[in-house]
Amino acid sequence: MRIPIELAETLAAVIDEGTLDAAARRLHVTPSAVSQRVKALEEQLGRVVLVRSKPARATEAGAAIVRLARQLALLEHDALASLGAGEGEDAVVSVPLAVNADSLATWFLEPLARLAVRHPVVFELHRDDQDFTAGLLESGTAMGAVTSRAEPVAGCRVSPLGTMRYAAVATPDYAARLLAGGVTREALAVAPLVDFDRRDDLQSQWLAAQGVDPAAPPRSYVPASNDFATAIKLGLGWGLLPGFQSDAELADGRLIALGGPPIEVPLYWQQWNLRSPLLDAIADEIVSEGRRVLAV
Numbered sequence: 001m002r003i004p005i006e007l008a009e010t011l012a013a014v015i016d017e018g019t020l021d022a023a024a025r026r027l028h029v030t031p032s033a034v035s036q037r038v039k040a041l042e043e044q045l046g047r048v049v050l051v052r053s054k055p056a057r058a059t060e061a062g063a064a065i066v067r068l069a070r071q072l073a074l075l076e077h078d079a080l081a082s083l084g085a086g087e088g089e090d091a092v093v094s095v096p097l098a099v100n101a102d103s104l105a106t107w108f109l110e111p112l113a114r115l116a117v118r119h120p121v122v123f124e125l126h127r128d129d130q131d132f133t134a135g136l137l138e139s140g141t142a143m144g145a146v147t148s149r150a151e152p153v154a155g156c157r158v159s160p161l162g163t164m165r166y167a168a169v170a171t172p173d174y175a176a177r178l179l180a181g182g183v184t185r186e187a188l189a190v191a192p193l194v195d196f197d198r199r200d201d202l203q204s205q206w207l208a209a210q211g212v213d214p215a216a217p218p219r220s221y222v223p224a225s226n227d228f229a230t231a232i233k234l235g236l237g238w239g240l241l242p243g244f245q246s247d248a249e250l251a252d253g254r255l256i257a258l259g260g261p262p263i264e265v266p267l268y269w270q271q272w273n274l275r276s277p278l279l280d281a282i283a284d285e286i287v288s289e290g291r292r293v294l295a296v
Contacts, residue, residue: 003065005072007041010034011049011062012069015141016124018055041065058139067140067155067272070096074143074276081120081277092120095282098137098145100130101196102164103267105225106244107293108146111285119278129199130267137270143279144271144286153270159287161267162294168206168258169246170238175256183258189216194231194239197223202240202263210260244293267294 013023014034024031038050049062058066077093099108104127112123126136134149136142137156152158170179178191189212193203198221204214220236222228229245232238233255240263241255249255269287271279 001044003044003068004041005069007037007044008065008069008072010037011041011058012066014038014050014056015058015062015066020052020056063138063140070140070143071272071274074274074279078276078278092122093278094122094124095144095278096124096126096142097282098126098128098133098142098147100133100146100148100267101127101225102242102244103130103146103290106242107289108286111289115282115285119281121278121282129196130265132199134270137272143274144269144282146286146290147268147270148265149270150266150268152273155273156270157273159269159283161269161287161290162296164242164265164267165295166202166206166240166242166263166265167246167250168203168238168240168260169232169250169255170258171233171235172253172256174235174238175258179258183210183260185210185212188212190218192218192220192237194228194237195219195221196225196228197221202265205263206240206260264295 010023010027013026014020017023017026020031020034020038024034027034042049045061045065047061048059049065051057051059073093074095077091080091104125115121116123126133126142128136130146130148133142133145134147134153137145137147137153146161150158150160179187181187188207188210195203203219207214207217220231222231222236225245228239229241232241233249238258246255250257267290269283269290271283
């Protein structure tokens with residue numbers, strides 16, 4: 001069986017754009033043509049490849065086809081680059097990457113900016129918790145990911161980046177109002193905290209280490225790294241911040257440390273195990289930057 005490249009590229013476009021109509025605009029065809037191509041692919045494979053939801057989702061079989069389409073696009077780009085062929089908009093390749101919010105907010109963009117100067121590349125970044133970014137590799141959504149998962153995803157290779165170290169902090173005013181008697185179990189059980197979202201368990205890990213029921217305190221949810229840090233700095237609650245976002249404020253007294261051992265999150269770079277000069281260049285920049293700024 002051969003998989004027609006045009007059909008694989010069409011499916012990838014639908015997943016990227018979220019709807020058949022949007023994919024049709026990108027491919028300069030009609031929505032009916034997109035639907036027919038997806039149907040032809042499903043008939044040829046004998047499997048459903050697309051869940052026609054909003055946004056559209058690939059099935060497990062469809063994810064394999066999307067990975068194929070992305071890999072072929074990357075290999076074609078590398079081949080044209082080695083031949084010195086291809087200029088202008090068509091020569092630029094889009095590389096989807098997955099990254100955790102704190103890395104995105106602190107160190108991850110600088111290596112991408114350096115890459116964009118040297119290579120005709122743009123990036124589609126998918127932000128998720130570091131415990132979940134590996135899933136975006138498995139689905140074919142991303143070609144590379146910053147993740148807390150040390151074991152390689154099937155078909156990927158892994159490089160350690162370093163450790164992101166988080167400390168529990170609050171403003172002096174917050175501590176004076178709500179932790180006046182000290183950072184005790186009783187005080188922590190009722191002191192408001194800030195979580196990134198409902199999947200963020202860093203504050204819960206720290207509370208558990210202090211012998212406090214993580215479900216006890218009231219909490220605010222602020223699902224953006226910079227805004228999360230701002231919420232803590234404004235006294236909305238206490239929370240864990242990486243050194244990138246708290247060292248200066250701790251030094252000048254705008255924040256105080258609540259004590260307890262830091263939470264350490266080892267990070268890894270995983271990427272498709274595909275020999276591509278561009279993907280290898282991306283890995284080199286990201287791994288070098290991660291090892292430069294993260295704790296060993």
